[in-house]
Amino acid sequence: MRNLPVESVKILCTNLTESDMVFGGMDKLKQSIQDAYDRYNPQAIFVSTSCATAIIGDDIDSITSEYEEKFGIPVIPLHCEGFKSKHWSTGFDSTQHGILRKIVNKNPKRQEDxxxxxxxxxxxxxxxxxxxxxxxxxxxxxxxxxxxxxxxxxxxxxxxxxxxxxxxxxxxxxxxxxxxxxxxxxxxxxxxxxxxxxxxxxxTHREELAEKYIAKEHARVKPLIEELKKKLKGLKGFVATGSAYSHGLIAVLRELGVATDGSLVFHHDPVYDSGDPRQDSLLHLIENYGDVQSFSVSNRQQYQFYALLQRVHPDFILIRHNGLAPLASRLGIPAAPLGDEHIAIGYEGIVSLGETILEVVSHKKFHQDLAAHAKLPYKKWWLDKEDPYILAKNPELIAI
Missing domain, CATH: 3.40.50.1980 (Nitrogenase molybdenum iron protein domain)
Structure with a gap:
């Protein structure tokens, strides 16, 4: 995708057993760090915790410090056990914190371009x-x-x-x-x-170049987008991704004239780290492209996803984490799994996403045939419920 050489992923696991969970896994961690150094001769080693190692309290900070001094390279502890923050996205923050502390050049020489x-x-x-x-x-x-x-x-x-x-x-x-x-x-x-x-x-003091680029791209892509609008007319979409990414995708769908009345975002960040209102992606979406009638924040449970789709009856869904896509297929709804997260970026991204949607909906007959022969794993009692969150609101219903 970026013309980089194909390489194997360099990841080692300490492979903890029940005994290690009782007596600790620090010896295995030390051996794994040594193995990583011996096998790959790396410029840096990252050590990531899991929920299990955090529960037993292995002291990875002292071990990483010991081996950093021994090897003369950064050995960086990343505390990203999920139960501490209760949300997966903080794993990004933990990784980036380690990079800022241990890798980033502390005496930089500015590269203005x-x-x-x-x-x-x-x-x-x-x-x-x-x-x-x-x-x-x-x-x-x-x-x-x-x-x-x-x-x-x-x-x-x-x-x-x-x-x-x-x-x-x-x-x-x-x-x-x-x-x-x-x-x-x-x-x-x-x-x-x-x-x-x-x-x-x-x-970057390139205002004139920016305006020239904007004008050139508008002139180039607008005729292409108008043609795509004709082909996409009447379609309804549904977006199921992370929060800020979802807001961006909905904006692109509406540029293409695709009705987007429903979205499932996997979390919501009311304030980003800068605190700057210009980065409020949801507000930008609403002010420039209008509200989203059925907008849900949820941890992507399939049994809830069914009711969300029934609210809006989309012709396709855009999705990043593909665990929900099989349920949509069982309902006759094709999904575009956005493995390349850059597909909708920029002016060309509007065109690229439109072409992707056309390709996805061209396979709709396959999903309709699948739906005709597939049975959902839910009882009629649940399928008749309109509120996907009724169990959270009324936990006593679980006993029924």
């Missing part, structure tokens, strides 16, 4: 976009080298495809190293992308 892009593993859409402003891209965290992580503090500014993912690291770079975080709506749809490009242009 370098932009940090905090993302996952999406395709390289930011390089051609930012090249129009004579800027280079530093992709982090996934697939980044230690050197690329180290130069985070040297960049002219920091952006991300989703504020849930990027806000902790971006805020830390601004507060401690003076690297400004771009405080603008996310680059989805014309309104968001225009504001995002203009803010990058302002921060």
């Amino acid at each position: 370098l932009v940090n892009v905090i993302n996952l593993w999406g395709s390289d859409v930011f390089t051609p976009m930012l090249a129009q402003l004579d800027l280079r891209v530093n992709y982090v965290v996934d697939m980044a080298t230690v050197g690329e992580l180290a130069q985070l503090s040297e960049a002219a500014c920091t952006v991300g495809f989703c504020y849930t993912l990027s806000s902790y690291l971006a805020a830390g770079l601004e507060q401690h190293f003076g690297v400004p975080e771009i405080k603008a709506p996310q680059p989805y749809g014309f309104a968001g992308t225009d504001a995002w490009i203009r803010e990058i242009g302002r921060v």
Whole structure:
């Protein structure tokens, strides 16, 4: 996706047993750190906790400090056990905290044409976009080298495809190293992308290049989008992803003329780390593209997803975490699993998402045939309920 060499993932597991849960797993951790160093000769080693190791209280901080001194490279403890925060997204923050403490260059030399892009593993859409402003891209965290992580503090500014993912690291770079975080709506749809490009242009002193790029892209993609609107006319979509990402996708769907009356977001961040209202992605969506009639925040349980889909009867769903997609298929609804999270970014992203939807709905007959021969694993009592959260509101019903 970014023309990088294909490599095996370098991950080791301490493989704890019941005995280790009783007597501790520190010896296995020490051996695993030594094995990682011997096998891969790494420039850094990250040690991540799990719920199990946090419960038994293994002292990973002292072990990582011991081996950091022994090897002469950063050995970084990441405390990301889920039960402490009760939400998976704080794992991003824990990882980024470790990078800020142990990897980032503490005496940076500013590279005025370098932009940090905090993302996952999406395709390289930011390089051609930012090249129009004579800027280079530093992709982090996934697939980044230690050197690329180290130069985070040297960049002219920091952006991300989703504020849930990027806000902790971006805020830390601004507060401690003076690297400004771009405080603008996310680059989805014309309104968001225009504001995002203009803010990058302002921060990097490239306002004229930004305006030229915006005008050129509007002229290029608008005729393509009008053709897509004709083909997509009458379709209804449903978005099931993380919060800020969902807000961006809904904006793009509405640019394409696709009715989007329902969305399931997996969490809600009322305030991001910067505290800047320009990063309020939900407010941006409502002010520029209108409200979402059936908008739910939930931890993606399939039995609840059924009632949410029944509320709006979409023609397709956009989804990131594919565990919900099989239920939609059983209802005759095709899903677009967005493995490439950058598919809807920027001006070209509006076109790309429209073409993806056309491809997905072209297979609708398959899902309808599947629905005709599939049986849902729920009793009629539940299927007749209109409120997907009725059990949470009335827990006494569970005993029925």
